[in-house]
Amino acid sequence: MHKIFLQSLMMLFLASEAFAQQAQMHIYQGKFNSSFGRGDNTRQFEGRLIIQGEHSLFTMKEEGLQQVGLQDNTINLRPDSLFSVYKDHSSQSLLFEFSDFNQRSHWYADTLFPMVWQQTGEEKTIGGIPCRKAVGVFKGRGYTAWYAPSITNAEGPWKLGGLPGLILEAFDDHDDWHLTWVSTTELEEGFDQGFFQRKINHDLQGYSGFAAHVRKMFSRLQASMAAQANTNCVGCQQAPKLKINSWENID
Amino acid sequence: MKRLILSMTMMLAAFLTQASEQVEREKGKQKGQQYENVSRQMEVSQIIPVVLDCSVTLKGKVDLGPIEAEISCTVTDPSCEKAQVAAAACLKSALRLTASIII
Numbered sequence: 001m002h003k004i005f006l007q008s009l010m011m012l013f014l015a016s017e018a019f020a021q022q023a024q025m026h027i028y029q030g031k032f033n034s035s036f037g038r039g040d041n042t043r044q045f046e047g048r049l050i051i052q053g054e055h056s057l058f059t060m061k062e063e064g065l066q067q068v069g070l071q072d073n074t075i076n077l078r079p080d081s082l083f084s085v086y087k088d089h090s091s092q093s094l095l096f097e098f099s100d101f102n103q104r105s106h107w108y109a110d111t112l113f114p115m116v117w118q119q120t121g122e123e124k125t126i127g128g129i130p131c132r133k134a135v136g137v138f139k140g141r142g143y144t145a146w147y148a149p150s151i152t153n154a155e156g157p158w159k160l161g162g163l164p165g166l167i168l169e170a171f172d173d174h175d176d177w178h179l180t181w182v183s184t185t186e187l188e189e190g191f192d193q194g195f196f197q198r199k200i201n202h203d204l205q206g207y208s209g210f211a212a213h214v215r216k217m218f219s220r221l222q223a224s225m226a227a228q229a230n231t232n233c234v235g236c237q238q239a240p241k242l243k244i245n246s247w248e249n250i251d
Numbered sequence: 252m253k254r255l256i257l258s259m260t261m262m263l264a265a266f267l268t269q270a271s272e273q274v275e276r277e278k279g280k281q282k283g284q285q286y287e288n289v290s291r292q293m294e295v296s297q298i299i300p301v302v303l304d305c306s307v308t309l310k311g312k313v314d315l316g317p318i319e320a321e322i323s324c325t326v327t328d329p330s331c332e333k334a335q336v337a338a339a340a341c342l343k344s345a346l347r348l349t350a351s352i353i354i
Contacts, residue, residue, distance in 0.1 A: 075349055102353060243320065245319045
């Protein structure tokens, strides 16, 4: 009885906070396998979704220490935060971050919640909060989302959202990316929205611009490798081959 | 009596001649088989070097998080050791180049 009372109180708190235009930070825990579809390089992450009125900022940081550089034939250039996304519901804008070879941050625009969700009718509770299941496809990958209708905010981790309730758990069909809500805290100070608003007002490039940037970056690297192979070894069998594997479809 | 002895001798001689021809035929068959075997072995020995060609592929990665680039070097050589060494050199060179560009 005491537990139910506490859960109801928490739900009431979350629901009322969503309306109150105050900054809240929803904490998620989960994993990401950066060798998705090819092997296992799964690491643990903590996701943070800060909602401040009509705006939100999602970041996902790796737990534990990570060493940048060359190890075991892998050059680790993962930025501190992956899957960073800013959403502005009032202007229907979504910005996402891409970190290049030099770990320079670039922001691109994308469509806000283009995914078409299908309700499956299944229900379960997450942290005592009743949730409903929805499935959808986004940029070539199938996702499952468990959202809480009692928290009337169409938000979610990363680019996911657009459901009639906050997404508390989300994962892809192969379970390479999986986040589950663990707690919510109220923040005295939110994040700097001005930084993102200035970017929105400066005609950011869209998703096609991002895809072109990635392809260009890697084709330059491929060209450098081919040139080096020709210089070092005339008549060598072949130059190294480069293959890009992107979480989101960039073709 | 003399006639009988003579005819018996002729029959024996004819039998022995036939038997020696049979032995020669058998010897010839065996020889033929041997040649056949030799020629098969030669065919096999001509194929073996092709089958044993080593193809070594070594892979490295550039991990940007949601984007990962796979660098692969494939070298084919009759000597597996040479193929391994060449592929390792190729990958090392490619990773060094990548590191020099980005770090």
